[in-house]
Structure formats: C-alpha cells, structure tokens
Amino acid sequence: MADVILRSTNVEAGAHRADVPNFELIELLFFAYRDFVSEADEVLERFGFGRAHHRVLHFVSRNPDLKVAELLNILKITKQSLGRVLRELVDQGFIEASEGSSDRRQRLLRATPKGEELALELSIAQSRRIKRALEASGPGTHEAAAKFLAAMINPEDSGDVAKLVRSPSMTGRRR
Amino acid sequence: MADVILRSTNVEAGAHRADVPNFELIELLFFAYRDFVSEADEVLERFGFGRAHHRVLHFVSRNPDLKVAELLNILKITKQSLGRVLRELVDQGFIEASEGSSDRRQRLLRATPKGEELALELSIAQSRRIKRALEASGPGTHEAAAKFLAAMINPEDSGDVAKLVRSPSMTGRRR
DNA sequence: AGAATTACGTCAGCCATGTTGACATATTAT
DNA sequence: ATAATATGTCAACATGGCTGACGTAATTCT
Numbered sequence: 001m002a003d004v005i006l007r008s009t010n011v012e013a014g015a016h017r018a019d020v021p022n023f024e025l026i027e028l029l030f031f032a033y034r035d036f037v038s039e040a041d042e043v044l045e046r047f048g049f050g051r052a053h054h055r056v057l058h059f060v061s062r063n064p065d066l067k068v069a070e071l072l073n074i075l076k077i078t079k080q081s082l083g084r085v086l087r088e089l090v091d092q093g094f095i096e097a098s099e100g101s102s103d104r105r106q107r108l109l110r111a112t113p114k115g116e117e118l119a120l121e122l123s124i125a126q127s128r129r130i131k132r133a134l135e136a137s138g139p140g141t142h143e144a145a146a147k148f149l150a151a152m153i154n155p156e157d158s159g160d161v162a163k164l165v166r167s168p169s170m171t172g173r174r175r
Numbered sequence: 176m177a178d179v180i181l182r183s184t185n186v187e188a189g190a191h192r193a194d195v196p197n198f199e200l201i202e203l204l205f206f207a208y209r210d211f212v213s214e215a216d217e218v219l220e221r222f223g224f225g226r227a228h229h230r231v232l233h234f235v236s237r238n239p240d241l242k243v244a245e246l247l248n249i250l251k252i253t254k255q256s257l258g259r260v261l262r263e264l265v266d267q268g269f270i271e272a273s274e275g276s277s278d279r280r281q282r283l284l285r286a287t288p289k290g291e292e293l294a295l296e297l298s299i300a301q302s303r304r305i306k307r308a309l310e311a312s313g314p315g316t317h318e319a320a321a322k323f324l325a326a327m328i329n330p331e332d333s334g335d336v337a338k339l340v341r342s343p344s345m346t347g348r349r350r
Numbered sequence: 351a352g353a354a355t356t357a358c359g360t361c362a363g364c365c366a367t368g369t370t371g372a373c374a375t376a377t378t379a380t
Numbered sequence: 381a382t383a384a385t386a387t388g389t390c391a392a393c394a395t396g397g398c399t400g401a402c403g404t405a406a407t408t409c410t
Contacts (some may be wrong), residue, residue: 021298023237025317028324030230033208034251035329052396055205062198068358076209081397083359105357105406123196130197133326137319142200144312144319149203151308154210161229225366243387256368258388278379280386 039129040122047092047118052085054122057111060095061119065108067100094118214304214321215297222267227260230299232286233268240283242275269293302320 030168040054047053059065061072068086072079086109089095100106111119134142150158188194217231222228235241243261247254263285269290275281286294303312309317324332 016391019299019302021295021302023298024321025305025324026233026301027237028206028300028321028328029211032324032327033204035332036204037328050395058201062202068355069340077396079358080360080399087359097343100357103357103407105404107358121194123198123201124194126201129327130200132324137322137325140315141319141323144316145323146199146203147312148308148316148320149200149207150312152207153203153213153305157206157210165387175229177369185388227367227374252367253369254387255370255389262388275386278378278386282387 039126043122050067053089056085057094057115057119059112060109061116064110067108083166131166214301218297218300228264231260231267232264232290232294235284236286236291241286242281242283
C-alpha cells in the first residue's frame with residue numbers, strides 16, 4: 001500500500017522557530033477532511049447529487065428561511081454556481097423558497113420534509129465519524145477541537161459563523 | 176470555551192442520543208477547512224497553480240523519492256488526474272523524477288530547490304493560521320486537536336498517515 | 351414621482367480538477 | 381516466454397468553480 005517515507009529536514013539554518021511549519025496539523029487537516037467529506041458520497045449518489053448539493057442542503061436545513069445572499073456568504077461561491085445546484089434541489093423537492101415577508105425581493109429558503117430527511121441522514125453519517133473520533137481521543141477533546149477549529153476561521157467571518165453554528169435560523173447580517 | 180448550543184428540533188421523537196448529529200463540529204470543520212485551504216491561494220496564483228498543484232508539491236516535498244503509486248494513495252485521485260498537474264510541476268522545474276534504484280519502472284519524485292522554496296512558503300502561510308488558532312485556544316489544544324483529527328481518518332489509512340505525519344525520514348515499509 | 355440601488359435569476363462560456371476506459375511501454379516476477 | 385506491475389497517455393465526460401452581461405421586480409433615495 002502506501003510505503004511512505006518522511007523526512008525531517010525542511011527548515012534551513014536561519015529559520016526562526018515561528019517559521020517552522022506545523023506539518024503535522026497541516027497534513028492531519030488534509031486527511032481528516034478528505035475522509036470526512038467523502039463520508040456522505042454514497043448517500044448523495046443515490047440521489048444523483050454531489051458535494052455542492054450537500055453543502056447547500058445542509059445550511060438551508062440548519063437555517064430555515066435562509067436568504068440567498070446569506071447562503072452565498074456562507075459558501076463563498078458565486079450566485080451562478082449556487083444557482084445550478086439550488087435549482088436542482090428546488091426542482092426535486094428538497095428545498096422550497098418563499099417570498100420575504102418584509103422584503104419581497106428576497107427568497108427565503110428552507111428544506112422540505114424530504115429535504116430534512118436527507119440532510120439528517122447525511123449529518124448522522126458524518127456525526128458517526130466524529131463520535132468515533134471523539135471517543136478515541138481523551139475527554140475534553142470535544143471542547144479543544146471545537147475551539148481550535150473555530151479559531152482557524154477567518155476573523156471577519158467568525159462572528160457570523162459563531163451565530164450560525166450555535167443558533168440556526170438567526171439571520172445575522174454582517175457589517 | 177466553545178459555547179455551543181445544539182438545536183433540538185431536527186431530532187424526531189424516537190431519535191437516539193447516538194443519532195443526534197454533531198452540527199457544531201460538522202460546521203466548524205467546513206468553515207475551518209474552507210479558510211485553511213484558501214490561505215495559500217494568492218501564493219499559488221503567482222505561479223498559475225491551483226490547489227491540486229499545492230497538494231502534489233506538498234507531499235512530494237515532504238517525502239523525497241516518493242513513488243507515484245504512493246502519491247496516488249495519499250491523494251486518492253486517479254493517475255490521470257495526477258498526471259496533468261504533476262507534468263506541469265515537472266515541466267516548470269518544481270519537481271524532478273529519478274529512476275527507482277531497485278525497480279527501474281518506478282519514478283521517484285522529489286522537489287527541486289525551487290520546489291522546496293515554494294512548498295515552504297505555502298506551509299509557512301498555513302502554519303501561521305494554525306499557530307494563531309492554537310494560541311487563541313488553551314494549552315493542550317494542540318495535542319487534542321491532533322488526536323481528534325487523526326482519529327477522523329479512515330482506519331485503513333491511519334497507519335500510513337501516522338507514519339507520514341509524525342515520523343519524518345523514516346523509510347517505513349508496511350504490509 | 352422618478353431615479354438609483356438592491357436581491358435575485360439567467361444565459362453563455364471558460365477553467366480546474368475530478369472521473370472512466372482503453373491502450374502503450376518498460377521492467378520485473380513467475 | 382509469459383504474466384503481472386509501474387507508469388504514461390489519449391480521449392471523452394462530469395462537477396463545480398469562475399467572469400461578464402443582462403433582465404426583472406422591489407425597495408430606497410432624492
């Protein structure tokens with residue numbers, strides 16, 4: 001399989017302690033995320049969906065009446081890219097859109113029961129992996145990991161994200 | 176502390192505690208990884224490279240004389256996908272290939288000095304974010320985060336990855 | 351009221367990067 | 381000698397990003 005060789009020297013003579021790259025976490029993030037996102041693939045395949053659909057469905061499901069602009073801000077993609085997958089999700093009855101109450105230009109997105117079901121199935125699959133990982137690590141790992149990951153997020157977004165992660169359907173506008 | 180409150184709706188009446196998805200970590204992983212990988216984009220753009228080039232260069236740089244098959248196993252992509260980006264990296268002098276000593280069919284990949292320089296620049300940029308995140312979190316976060324992420328990796332690969340990540344310059348052969 | 355801005359959608363095309371399948375070449379193993 | 385292996389390559393296709401341009405309805409500004 002992967003007979004892998006690693007080496008230690010990568011830091012030249014004058015390199016500062018602060019400049020020594022943390023290869024360990026760089027690589028662990030890569031491998032962990034690689035396997036984490038692939039977790040849902042089989043489920044998605046049953047519906048002819050890809051990872052883009054997963055992301056959209058997830059955040060819509062978690063934030064009922066999410067506005068399109070907010071979703072774009074979360075995903076950091078263009079409206080054209082979003083448009084394609086969102087249209088498929090709406091056409092196939094996983095997501096529905098309603099008119100904004102105060103502002104009728106807005107489309108408020110929410111998952112249908114069918115959409116909720118799929119979103120939940122996907123979340124449960126990914127959560128199984130997380131649960132296993134947390135159990136394999138020591139106590140307090142959950143808090144430490146959450147803190148670390150939250151601190152990895154761009155500070156401009158961390159406010160929104162904090163709100164988003166902890167209190168869904170709380171439409172926070174930014175700056 | 177990551178004061179996070181999971182939403183209680185979304186879990187039907189009969190749902191087991193074990194089936195309550197960990198939305199917090201699912202979303203933190205998404206946001207953290209999103210910003211983590213985007214970190215290197217500006218640097219890569221200077222060379223007309225994308226994230227695929229980054230991944231290839233990173234693992235080749237970290238594992239001199241890496242075999243093509245090993246690289247494919249790390250990245251979990253097809254040789255055709257690898258071929259394109261690898262060719263560009265070789266053509267432009269960031270990676271060079273030599274004949275395998277014991278098996279002359281193999282191509283042993285390693286970064287050139289130019290390649291090492293770029294790989295290091297990219298790693299340092301990503302490590303700055305990691306360093307900041309660790310400093311913002313409590314002591315012991317580093318170990319906890321590493322443990323958690325390692326445990327998130329598919330068990331079939333975790334052996335390889337463990338070798339890869341933590342024991343540089345160790346010509347480990349397995350299975 | 352009229353003009354400007356905003357929220358959203360859409361058409362068209364391009365690019366990066368993944369996929370499958372088939373086939374070629376050299377080298378090594380049986 | 382034959383088979384298996386390591387790698388490369390051609391061709392076609394899918395997914396999911398992107399930019400640019402333009403349209404429409406609704407809201408806001410003056």
